Each structure stands twice: as C-alpha cells, then as structure tokens.
Amino acid sequence: xxxxxxxxxxxxxxxxxxxxxxxxxxxxxxxxxxxxxxxxxxxxxxxxxxxxxxxxxxxxxxxxxxxxxxxxxxxxxxxxxxxxxxxxxxxxxxxxxxxxxxxxxxxxxxxxxxxxxxxxxxxxxxxxxxxxxxxxxxxxxxxxxxxxxxxxxxxxxxxxxxxxxxxxxxxxxxxxxxxxxxxxxxxxxxxxxxxxxxxxxxxxxxxxxxxxxxxxxxxxxxxxxxxxxxxxxxxxxxxxxxxxxxxxxxxxxxxxxxxxxxxxxxxxxxxxxxxxxxxxxxxxxxxxxxxxxxxxxxxxxxxxxxxxxxxxxxxxxxxxxxxxxxxxxxxxxxxxxxxxxxxxxxxxxxxxxxxxxxxxxxxxxxxx
Numbered sequence: 001x002x003x004x005x006x007x008x009x010x011x012x013x014x015x016x017x018x019x020x021x022x023x024x025x026x027x028x029x030x031x032x033x034x035x036x037x038x039x040x041x042x043x044x045x046x047x048x049x050x051x052x053x054x055x056x057x058x059x060x061x062x063x064x065x066x067x068x069x070x071x072x073x074x075x076x077x078x079x080x081x082x083x084x085x086x087x088x089x090x091x092x093x094x095x096x097x098x099x100x101x102x103x104x105x106x107x108x109x110x111x112x113x114x115x116x117x118x119x120x121x122x123x124x125x126x127x128x129x130x131x132x133x134x135x136x137x138x139x140x141x142x143x144x145x146x147x148x149x150x151x152x153x154x155x156x157x158x159x160x161x162x163x164x165x166x167x168x169x170x171x172x173x174x175x176x177x178x179x180x181x182x183x184x185x186x187x188x189x190x191x192x193x194x195x196x197x198x199x200x201x202x203x204x205x206x207x208x209x210x211x212x213x214x215x216x217x218x219x220x221x222x223x224x225x226x227x228x229x230x231x232x233x234x235x236x237x238x239x240x241x242x243x244x245x246x247x248x249x250x251x252x253x254x255x256x257x258x259x260x261x262x263x264x265x266x267x268x269x270x271x272x273x274x275x276x277x278x279x280x281x282x283x284x285x286x287x288x289x290x291x292x293x294x295x296x297x298x299x300x301x302x303x304x305x306x307x308x309x310x311x312x313x314x315x316x317x318x319x320x321x322x323x324x325x326x327x328x329x330x331x332x333x334x335x336x337x338x339x340x341x342x343x344x345x346x347x348x349x350x351x352x353x354x355x356x357x358x359x360x361x362x363x364x365x366x367x368x
Contacts, residue, residue, distance in 0.1 A: 005353065006206040008156050008213060008243055013357035014143060016135035016336065019364060020080045020349075022049045026129040027348070028084040029074060030341070032122045039115035041072070041088045042097075047107045052079040056087070056106065063100035064093040072118035075126075075344060078162065084109065088118040124256070125343040127324070130352070132336045140329040140336045146355050147325045147338065153243060154276070154321045155354045156209050159198040160347030161361040168361070171199035178308040193311050197284045204282055204303035205318055212245045233295075240270040244319045246280055249294030251315055255279045256343045260290055260315060273319075281315035289313025320346050 018024075035043050048056055053076045061068045072088035089097065091113060101108075135143065164170050174196030177189055184190050215223045215238050224234040237245045246252075250263040255278055263269045263280070272278045283291065285304045289312070292300045323341040330336075342348065349360050 005158070005359065006156075006209045006213070007354055007357055008209050009146070009150070009354060009357075010213065010217065011142075011146060011357070014135070014139045014146075014355065016139065016143070016356060017133040017363075017367065018130075018349075018352060018356075018360045019133075019367075020078065022080065022082045024131040024133075025078075025081040025348075026083070027077060027081055028127045029077075029086055030124040030127060031074070031086055032124050035112045035114040037112055037114075039113045040091050041114045041117050042091045042094050043112045043114045043118065044087045044089070044108050045084065045110040045112075046087055047082065047084045047109055048077075049082050049105055050079060051105045053077050053085065055079070059103060059106065060087065060089065060097070060101070064089055064096045066090070066093055074118050074120065074123040086118055086123075088114065090117075121344065123344050125341055125346070126348075127339070127341045128348045129337060129339045130348060132338065132352075134334055135329075135336045136334065137329065137331055140327070143336060143338070143355055144327040144329075147322070147327065147340070147351075150351070150354065151322050151325045151340075154279075154319050155351060156205055156244070157282075157317050157320045157346055158202050158205055158350045158353075160349040161359070162347070162349070163198045164195055171196040174199075175305075178305065178310055182310075184310050190311065193308070194284075196305075197286060197308065197311065197313075200303045200305060201282050201284055201316060204300060207303075208282075208299065208318065209244065212243055215245055216243055236266060240266070240274075242270060242274040244273075244280070246270055246273060247295040247299060249292050249296035250280045251283075251290055251292050251296070252278045253281050253315065253317065255317070255321075262293055263296070276321055279320065280318045282318045284314040284316055286311045286313030290315060316345065317343070322351055 053073055057068050057071045060071050066089060070090060074086055077083040077085050161168060170192055174192035178193050178196055184193060211227055214226050215234060220234045220238050224231045240246060246263055246269055248263060251260050252263050252269060253260050255276055283300050283304055285308050287309050291297060320343055326339045328337045353360055
C-alpha cells in the first residue's frame with residue numbers, strides 16, 4: 001500500500017523475518033457447523049500445498065467432470081502456504097474423483113457427507129501456525145507478551161496486503177471499473193472492484209484507529225485541540241474503557257456474528273465492546289448496505305463511494321480478537337512458531353504487522 005499503516009499499539013517495533021511459503025505458513029479452516037454425515041454431498045477435508053483455491057477447484061472439476069460452479073468451498077486460501085480446507089461435490093461423482101485425482105499437491109485427509117453443499121462464508125474462522133525466522137530471544141519473549149495482550153484487547157481488522165495484488169495498486173483498476181457503470185464481467189473484475197471496496201475500508205479504519213490513539217495518548221484538552229473536536233465530546237470518548245473509540249450512530253454487530261444494530265447508548269455499547277460481546281463495523285460500500293448514522297456517518301462518509309453500485313455492499317468487523325495464541329521459541333535456530341485463531345475474513349499478516357510494526361510485504365520484497 002502506498003500509505004503508512006496506522007497501528008493501534010504504541011510499543012517499539014520488533015525485528016523478525018517473515019516469508020509466506022509452504023514450509024512456514026500453515027492455515028486450517030474451522031467449519032461453521034458439524035457436517036451431518038449423510039446426504040447427497042461428499043465433503044472433503046483437503047490439504048493442499050503450493051496451490052490456490054481457484055486452481056484446486058479447476059483440478060477437481062477436471063477429475064470429476066463437474067462444472068466449477070458445482071464445487072462448493074467456504075473461503076479462498078493462498079497458494080504460498082500449506083492449507084487445509086473443506087470442499088463439497090455432489091456425492092454421485094465420488095467414483096470419478098477416486099479414479100482421476102492424481103496430483104501430489106492435494107491430499108484428502110477426511111471424507112464425510114452432508115445434506116447441503118458448502119457455500120462461501122460457511123466457516124467460523126481459521127487456525128494459523130506461522131514460523132518466523134531471525135528473531136532474538138528478547139524479541140521472541142516480547143512478541144509472546146504482546147500477542148497475548150492483543151488476544152485480550154483486540155486488533156484493528158485491516159485487509160492484508162494480499163488483497164491488493166502484486167503491485168498493491170489493483171484497487172485503482174477496481175475504481176475505474178466501478179465508475180464505468182458497466183456490469184461486471186467475470187471473477188477478475190469482481191476481485192478488482194472488491195479490492196477498491198477494501199482499500200476505502202482500510203483508509204476509514206486507519207483514520208478511526210488514529211483518532212483513538214490520539215485520545216488514548218493525550219489529555220483531553222490536547223486531544224481536543226489535535227482532533228479539532230469539542231472538548232465535551234472528547235471527554236465522553238476518553239471515558240470509554242477500550243482502545244478503539246465508539247461514536248454515536250456506529251453500526252454495531254454481536255461478536256463473532258449476529259444482526260447489525262446502531263449504537264444509541266455510548267456507555268452500554270462501550271461496556272459490551274470491552275467484554276468482546278459486540279464490535280463496531282466498517283463500510284464496504286456498494287448496493288443495499290446499511291450506512292452509519294449521526295457522528296459515525298461523518299467519519300465514514302469521506303470513504304464511501306456512492307458511485308460503486310456494481311457490487312453489493314457489506315459491513316465488516318472493524319475490531320477483532322485473536323484467540324488461542326501460543327508461541328514456541330527455538331534459541332538455536334532463532335525461530336519463533338506462532339499459533340493463533342482468527343475469525344473468518346481476517347488476515348494473519350495483519351496480526352503479525354500489528355505486533356512487528358512494519359510492512360511484511362515491503363520487508364519481503366527487500367529480502368527477495
């Protein structure tokens with residue numbers, strides 16, 4: 001991204017090497033519900049290496065003679081990783097699958113059946129295990145403490161750099177397509193326009209994180225001056241117990257899922273937020289989507305492109321809590337293995353960047 005990311009925490013940056021490869025990056029999908037064990041759909045738990053989900057679907061379609069749209073998946077997984085994900089196909093193609101699936105990049109770990117196919121979004125979240133290199137013992141210890149603190153207090157739910165293409169500028173093409181007023185052609189155009197949605201969301205989130213950190217790190221008079229906000233408002237915001245400050249009219253959602261609702265009572269919402277019961281959401285602008293109201297609307301509006309109508313809009317959690325955080329350090333190899341769970345749609349790299357305080361993408365391209 002061509003702008004500096006706003007981090008929520010104020011510790012000193014850490015130093016470690018990150019590379020997204022099949023040996024260092026492991027991710028496993030956690031299904032939304034237990035499969036029924038009977039039904040017309042075969043559910044495959046698949047481990048794949050060095051292969052994107054799109055490629056996996058192409059390979060399965062070829063092996064089974066199915067159309068790609070008949071193959072169900074819950075989420076897209078990266079090529080440069082070892083990933084475990086669930087795929088569904090109509091049960092009557094199991095024989096063809098057994099006969100024709102030959103690649104060693106795919107291993108079927110388990111099979112079961114289900115009454116319905118898997119649909120996009122049908123997952124709770126993902127478990128990650130990531131190996132970081134060249135990290136000294138002190139930083140490894142500090143990494144662990146910081147990650148555990150973030151498990152308690154949460155992190156901003158930015159889209160990761162993977163969302164914006166090799167050159168981090170795919171959102172510009174997306175903006176152009178969105179403004180052309182034409183109907184979207186194929187998944188590539190959809191992906192570019194959604195990169196533009198994500199770009200606007202990230203900019204909005206950065207602004208909200210920034211104003212929250214100004215309130216957290218200044219007295220109310222100074223914060224009011226810096227933000228050019230009325231003193232009374234800053235007093236109310238500063239009283240909120242959590243780091244990410246809520247505004248009237250924010251669109252809140254029960255965490256980790258539930259129905260959207262507007263923030264009406266600042267105190268009650270802040271309390272529920274600090275207890276991880278609800279979280280504010282940010283706008284992915286598009287057709288048929290709830291916009292924020294009142295004060296929150298004024299903060300959202302500069303990042304809302306009302307000309308973007310080719311895609312449906314959505315709301316995305318602005319703040320999430322990593323879970324099941326564990327680290328293991330090997331002092332001889334200076335490697336730190338980090339394990340954690342994130343809700344669906346959240347990026348492991350965003351969590352690592354919030355701890356390390358540097359752009360992983362830039363660091364990788366420098367070392368390449």
